[in-house]
Amino acid sequence: MFKLEAKNLDLFYGSKQALKNISMGIKPNTVTAFIGPSGCGKSTLLRCFNRMNDLIENVRIEGEVLIDGRDIYHSRINLDDHRKKIGMVFQKPNPFPKSIFENVAYGLRINGVTHKKFIVETVERSLRQAALWEEVKDNLNKSALALSGGQQQRLCIARALAVEPSVVLMDEPASALDPISTQKIEELVHALKSKYTIVIVTHNMQQAARISDKTAFFYIGELIEYDETSKIFTNPGHEKTQNYVTGRFG
Amino acid sequence: MNSSQINRIKDQLFRIFAILCTAAGILVLGVLLYDVCSKGLDRLSWEFLANLPSRFPEKSGIYTALYGMVWLLVLTILISFPIGIGAGLYLEEYGKRNRMARFIEVNISNLAGVPSVIYGILGLQIFNRMLHLGNSLLTGALTLALLILPVIIVSTREAVKAVPKSLREASLALGATKWQTIRRVVLPSSFGGIITGLILSISRAVGETAPLIVIGALVYVPFVPRGPMDEFTVLPIQIFNWTTRPQQGFVINAAAAIIVLLIFTFFLNGIAVYLRNRWYRKLKG
Numbered sequence: 052m053f054k055l056e057a058k059n060l061d062l063f064y065g066s067k068q069a070l071k072n073i074s075m076g077i078k079p080n081t082v083t084a085f086i087g088p089s090g091c092g093k094s095t096l097l098r099c100f101n102r103m104n105d106l107i108e109n110v111r112i113e114g115e116v117l118i119d120g121r122d123i124y125h126s127r128i129n130l131d132d133h134r135k136k137i138g139m140v141f142q143k144p145n146p147f148p149k150s151i152f153e154n155v156a157y158g159l160r161i162n163g164v165t166h167k168k169f170i171v172e173t174v175e176r177s178l179r180q181a182a183l184w185e186e187v188k189d190n191l192n193k194s195a196l197a198l199s200g201g202q203q204q205r206l207c208i209a210r211a212l213a214v215e216p217s218v219v220l221m222d223e224p225a226s227a228l229d230p231i232s233t234q235k236i237e238e239l240v241h242a243l244k245s246k247y248t249i250v251i252v253t254h255n256m257q258q259a260a261r262i263s264d265k266t267a268f269f270y271i272g273e274l275i276e277y278d279e280t281s282k283i284f285t286n287p288g289h290e291k292t293q294n295y296v297t298g299r300f301g
Numbered sequence: 302m303n304s305s306q307i308n309r310i311k312d313q314l315f316r317i318f319a320i321l322c323t324a325a326g327i328l329v330l331g332v333l334l335y336d337v338c339s340k341g342l343d344r345l346s347w348e349f350l351a352n353l354p355s356r357f358p359e360k361s362g363i364y365t366a367l368y369g370m371v372w373l374l375v376l377t378i379l380i381s382f383p384i385g386i387g388a389g390l391y392l393e394e395y396g397k398r399n400r401m402a403r404f405i406e407v408n409i410s411n412l413a414g415v416p417s418v419i420y421g422i423l424g425l426q427i428f429n430r431m432l433h434l435g436n437s438l439l440t441g442a443l444t445l446a447l448l449i450l451p452v453i454i455v456s457t458r459e460a461v462k463a464v465p466k467s468l469r470e471a472s473l474a475l476g477a478t479k480w481q482t483i484r485r486v487v488l489p490s491s492f493g494g495i496i497t498g499l500i501l502s503i504s505r506a507v508g509e510t511a512p513l514i515v516i517g518a519l520v521y522v523p524f525v526p527r528g529p530m531d532e533f534t535v536l537p538i539q540i541f542n543w544t545t546r547p548q549q550g551f552v553i554n555a556a557a558a559i560i561v562l563l564i565f566t567f568f569l570n571g572i573a574v575y576l577r578n579r580w581y582r583k584l585k586g
Binding site for chain 2: 101103106108131132133135139141143145146147149157158160161162207210211214
């Protein structure tokens with residue numbers, strides 16, 4: 052049983068086709084990396100899993116996207132409830148202009164949680180999971196905007212984890228960060244794998260090789276190859292993949 | 302002379318020109334303030350604020366006008382703020398980007414430029430006559446609300462537009478509904494811009510005379526309004542009235558009333574600046 056699955060998925064921005072007949076399945080508690088040159092559709096596919104593409108006008112989607120076997124585009128699901136199960140971390144850290152505490156508590160508050168002790172405990176647990184607790188525990192009421200970029204990104208991860216999703220989607224989460232922060236994020240991804248299914252879009256080939264179990268290579272809207280990460284990077288089955296992972300283009 | 306020297310001279314000339322432009326504005330304001338203050342400052346007293354209008358200039362006060370103005374402003378705020386902010390939010394957050402939206406957009410901006418006396422005529426016809434509200438405070442407030450709505454809508458839209466898309470996405474991705482996102486993320490983040498627009502629009506409403514005269518606000522009101530259906534007068538009308546009188550005493554009264562009106566406007570603008578700065582500091586942490 053796959054956690055996430057795409058079946059014959061086509062996506063159009065107006066008349067331009069951004070995803071072409073994508074079919075793939077992602078197993079629970081794995082880390083899957085999406086790689087490929089800019090504009091290849093990897094972020095677009097990622098955003099299909101929590102229907103963030105709905106926010107863009109003139110998007111048309113054909114085919115199926117299944118989460119736990121349920122089609123999220125065609126069955127009668129409640130979009131808000133669905134998104135609560137799918138955490139998302141964006142390319143640029145985007146903390147709310149609120150305190151550190153309120154950022155993490157946001158997901159609980161919109162769910163109507165008012166139990167104070169529960170909120171405090173969840174905030175601490177999420178910040179610990181995101182390896183940020185030790186750095187901010189004395190300043191929980193400070194504005195999140197006062198944190199460094201790397202801390203902000205880990206705060207965003209904590210914010211996503213606070214609502215206990217089963218899937219975490221990461222759209223180039225470390226591309227705007229320095230090497231040390233990047234390393235922290237990567238360690239985090241590794242640690243979170245036991246509890247979550249993680250999909251990570253990255254431009255960094257070494258990063259994909261380091262942290263993922265499986266890797267999918269995209270090129271101009273098509274899924275060229277999807278296999279074990281070790282195979283993609285040592286013995287790819289497709290010439291385009293070979294050229295891309297060895298840095299000959301992209 | 303080579304071209305870089307010419308450019309430097311042009312640069313200097315423009316600088317001087319810009320300074321002169323600023324100076325012209327400040328000079329005119331300075332002369333006006335001096336003229337008004339030299340005439341009216343001595344007249345300002347507690348009695349002037351607390352007295353009813355009278356045919357003797359030295360006994361006249363602006364009590365009813367001040368009272369009416371506060372009434373009128375509160376009603377105008379109650380009517381225009383919710384509608385203006387709501388419309389601005391709708392256009393920016395919910396409305397589709399199509400030809401109709403652009404048409405509405407352009408026309409709202411145009412409405413902001415329509416002479417205020419036109420709004421007065423509209424108010425007279427619709428609120429005073431068709432809805433039989435008479436020359437009441439409510440008619441005045443509805444008319445002023447119409448007058449400042451375009452400013453509120455445009456400034457709300459601009460403030461909301463400035464909230465980064467990434468913040469909305471973060472909220473929606475956490476499972477927030479659109480309304481939760483607007484209430485908890487968009488509005489707090491755009492508070493400074495919205496409040497600035499609101500207060501500037503109110504300080505515009507404070508100074509309006511023409512539309513109120515058209516809808517039939519009274520010039521001489523020897524009583525204070527007790528409810529929204531009462532007749533009323535406001536400071537600008539009182540000033541307008543006094544300046545048309547031949548007696549020197551009333552001219553002095555007008556100058557004193559102008560000072561009160563100016564203080565009121567400065568006060569409102571001060572609040573706007575204060576709120577914006579405080580909000581900005583809070584945002585930055």
